[in-house]
Amino acid sequence: MNLINLLQSLLKWRPKKIASQSSSHVHKPVAEQEPIHQAPQSSQNQPVAPASQDETTPLVIMPTQSRFSTVTIHYIDHHRVPLRPTMTLTGEVGTVLDLPWLKFAGYYLAAITNLKQHFPEENTTIWLFYKPQLAAPVMVLHQNLEGGLLIKPQFLSGALNERYQANPLEGGANFVHHISANQTGRFTTKTQFVHFKYDPLNLKHSDAPKQRFIELLESTNTYQQPSEEALTASRLPKHAVWKIYSRAITPSGKQWFNLGSFWISPTRYQLHATNPKGSDETYQVPKFTYRYAVVKTTSLNLSASLNNSTVTFWQAPYDHPTTYQVMPKTRVVIKQVVILDNQSRWCQLKTGQWLMEGLLTLN
CATH class of the missing domain: 2.30.30 (SH3 type barrels.)
Structure with missing residues (x-):
């Protein structure tokens, strides 16, 4: 290569345009350049539009979740014995609690513990206490054979529908002649009467004999009851005929006849199947309008x-x-x-x- 060609090649490697660049356009090294800030991208790599100064970001309201609570109700008697199984109610907090007011036969609502009108924030328990409803009393009458009272009436009391039992006088069980059918039963809303009739003579009572009419063969004394101490002022004449309603025998064997209004214990008499002095007609007692029976x-x-x-x-x-x-x-x-x-x-x-x-x- 000659000298002229060498000079031309050197001139081509250093062009004039490079030498004339202004210092104001000098580029910094890459390491010294400021970091470039870019808008964050979503996980889905969707473009984000720039926010406008005239628009406001909308407020997102999340729905409130309802809350519930339970109320347990106990129905118990005065001994804290349940009258029915426990009841549980569930409702939204703050709503009205419609408490079931239950009734139980023979009881009344006496007290309430922890009463609520609305479902509370926390689970709770309500207690309803019931007491027995008092019933009408049972009057026990201890009488002699004529209906007279031996002692003052006794009164049995208890709760409605509760069972009762009336007992004879202490030491008098062997002298009881008759007991009414309701010696045992249940208390009700009406007063009941139990009758004990006693025979202090310990007589053996029986129905009238088959020969139901007695003819007196001598004048005979009358008695209010089958006892020598109950003599009346009346005396039945000889040959009077009476109808026998029942009879009684003393432990010694003495026989008494009930003639309806009084008793006799004759020594001389004769029994008849029919009335020898008239018919065996049963007279009908009129229905009196007065208050007595x-x-x-x-x-x-x-x-x-x-x-x-x-x-x-x-x-x-x-x-x-x-x-x-x-x-x-x-x-x-x-x-x-x-x-x-x-x-x-x-x-x-x-x-x-x-x-x-x-x-x-x-x-």
């Missing part, structure tokens, strides 16, 4: 005399009285005798009129 009726055909010259006759016991002046010892015929529940004794005459037994003398 008939306890016992005795039909008979017996002569008697009036004790007074002034006598009050009645259309029925205690009904429409009429007073008459009569001859002393006026004779009348008794058709039947009734005993009322106030223990008064009335005689109906064959004329249909009524008068109290105390105004007559049987003979």
Whole structure:
């Protein structure tokens, strides 16, 4: 290569344009350049639009989740014994709690513990206490055979529908003649009566004999009860015929006959199957309009005399009285005798009129 070619090649390697560059455009080294800030990209590499100064970012409201609580209810009696299985209610906190007010036969709601009107924030328990409802009492009457009280009435009390049992007097069980059917039972809303009737003589009672009529073969005393101590002022005449309603025998073997209004223990008598002096007609006692009820009726055909010259006759016991002046010892015929529940004794005459037994003398 000649000298001219060498110079030309050197001139081509250093062009003039490079030498004329301004210092204001000098590039910094790559290591000294400032970092380039780029907008972050989403995970899905979607482009992010620049926010406008006229637009506001919307507020996102998340839905509130409902909260619930439970209420456990216990229904128990005064001994804390459950009256039914426990009840559990569930509801949204703050909503109305509709408490079931349950009723139980024989009990009333006496107290409530931890009562709530709304479902609370936390689970809770409510206690309902019930007490027994008192029932009407049971009156126990201890009486003799005539219905008289041996002691003051006893009263049994308890809760409604609770069971009761009435007992005879202490030491008197061997002398009980009759006990009403309701000796045991349950307390109710109505007062009940239990009757114990005692026979202090320890008699053996029985029904009337098959020959139900007795003819007295001698004048015979009468008694209010089968006891020698209960003698009355009346005396039955010889050959009087009476109907027997029951009889009793003492431990010594003495026999007593119940004639309805009184008792007799004759030594001389004769029994008949029918009434030898009349028919065995059963007279019907009228249904009295007054407040007293008939306890016992005795039909008979017996002569008697009036004790007074002034006598009050009645259309029925205690009904429409009429007073008459009569001859002393006026004779009348008794058709039947009734005993009322106030223990008064009335005689109906064959004329249909009524008068109290105390105004007559049987003979």
